[in-house]
Amino acid sequence: MAGDLIDLDQTPKGDAPRLRTYGVGSAGCNMIAASPFPSVAFSTSPADAGRVPADRRLTVTADRLVGLYQTDPGVVAQMPSILGDDVLALFEDTDVAFLMTGLGGVAGSIGTCVLGMAAMAKCPLTISAVALPFSAESERRRSFALKCSRRIMSSVDLSIVFANDALSGLAPHMPLSRAFDVLNGIMQRPAIEAANVLGKAGVRTFKEALGPNTHGRFGLGLARGDDRVAKVVDEALSSPWFDFAAEEARVAVAVYSAADPWDKEVARILDMLRRSMPSARIAYGSYRDDGLKDRIRLSLVLCTRPAASE
Numbered sequence: 442m443a444g445d446l447i448d449l450d451q452t453p454k455g456d457a458p459r460l461r462t463y464g465v466g467s468a469g470c471n472m473i474a475a476s477p478f479p480s481v482a483f484s485t486s487p488a489d490a491g492r493v494p495a496d497r498r499l500t501v502t503a504d505r506l507v508g509l510y511q512t513d514p515g516v517v518a519q520m521p522s523i524l525g526d527d528v529l530a531l532f533e534d535t536d537v538a539f540l541m542t543g544l545g546g547v548a549g550s551i552g553t554c555v556l557g558m559a560a561m562a563k564c565p566l567t568i569s570a571v572a573l574p575f576s577a578e579s580e581r582r583r584s585f586a587l588k589c590s591r592r593i594m595s596s597v598d599l600s601i602v603f604a605n606d607a608l609s610g611l612a613p614h615m616p617l618s619r620a621f622d623v624l625n626g627i628m629q630r631p632a633i634e635a636a637n638v639l640g641k642a643g644v645r646t647f648k649e650a651l652g653p654n655t656h657g658r659f660g661l662g663l664a665r666g667d668d669r670v671a672k673v674v675d676e677a678l679s680s681p682w683f684d685f686a687a688e689e690a691r692v693a694v695a696v697y698s699a700a701d702p703w704d705k706e707v708a709r710i711l712d713m714l715r716r717s718m719p720s721a722r723i724a725y726g727s728y729r730d731d732g733l734k735d736r737i738r739l740s741l742v743l744c745t746r747p748a749a750s751e
């Protein structure tokens with residue numbers, strides 16, 4: 442129901458969900474290089490999958506990938522074996538599949554569409570984090586990226602879209618490879634937050650809170666000092682990736698962390714978020730992170746209507 446609050450800390454904790462990150466294509470393999478989770482490298486080039494630490498790797502030909510991409514997702518949902526045992530095996534023993542890619546090329550864009558279908562057939566929760574190409578890249582590349590982004594959104598549970606264009610603001614004066622490292626680290630955040638606040642049994646509550654095929658954008662705040670709560674909320678809400686007004690959010694997922702998490706700060710954050718998005722369902726969680734010292738962090742995913750209606 443719109444406007445309600447869902448406390449993820451109250452969901453059963455028990456066993457931690459088995460979360461796996463999937464790096465798809467050349468950029469995707471870069472993105473999992475520093476993953477703190479068991480990870481899978483998937484591409485059309487053995488060089489991509491071979492250069493990053495991963496506990497599972499698969500290289501498939503571009504021809505096979507294109508054939509699988511052209512298969513009707515409804516048919517795959519009924520008969521996942523069409524994808525092949527090697528692809529399906531990547532999702533064994535996985536509760537949360539977190540797919541990462543840079544869209545625009547063949548391996549990452551088509552690969553994520555295909556792995557999204559496999560993950561949805563095999564795993565309780567599938568989230569994708571995809572980067573859109575820079576405006577300066579070719580029109581053909583950008584329109585292919587958008588087409589695949591829409592297809593990914595309409596198949597996985599939650600697709601979080603990051604525009605590479607925001608890099609110039611986030612990491613000005615940095616060489617591109619370092620700026621990519623910064624962004625690739627930020628793109629891991631939603632997976633890290635999910636692993637910290639969701640127990641295995643809470644995955645279903647989270648998925649129900651999201652609703653089907655949800656389209657998300659990510660914002661991050663970090664702040665210290667007396668007014669750290671106001672600052673952290675302002676910074677998260679000023680994310681360069683929010684390309685719609687906060688009040689249009691249908692669902693928001695907010696995760697607060699601190700070395701000394703404090704219920705009062707959670708309540709203030711929720712109060713401020715509620716004022717910015719009065720009709721959104723807000724799912725929230727918190728955890729202790731000693732590394733933050735005197736700072737607090739707020740990770741925010743704002744979700745709009747299901748992709749199917751876009």
Ligand SMILES: Nc1nc2c(ncn2[C@@H]2O[C@H](COP(=O)(O)OP(=O)(O)OP(=O)(O)O)[C@@H](O)[C@H]2O)c(=O)[nH]1
Binds near residue numbers: 468471
């Ligand atoms: N965020 C981020 N984006 C990247 C990175 N490397 C490349 N990109 C972006 O990702 C897009 C896809 O590029 P690649 O990953 O090289 O393409 P691919 O999926 O391997 O596709 P093919 O090589 O054509 O099969 C590019 O157009 C860039 O915008 C990275 O490390 N991080």
Ligand SMILES: [Mg+2]
Binds near residue numbers: 466
């Ligand atoms: Mg490539």
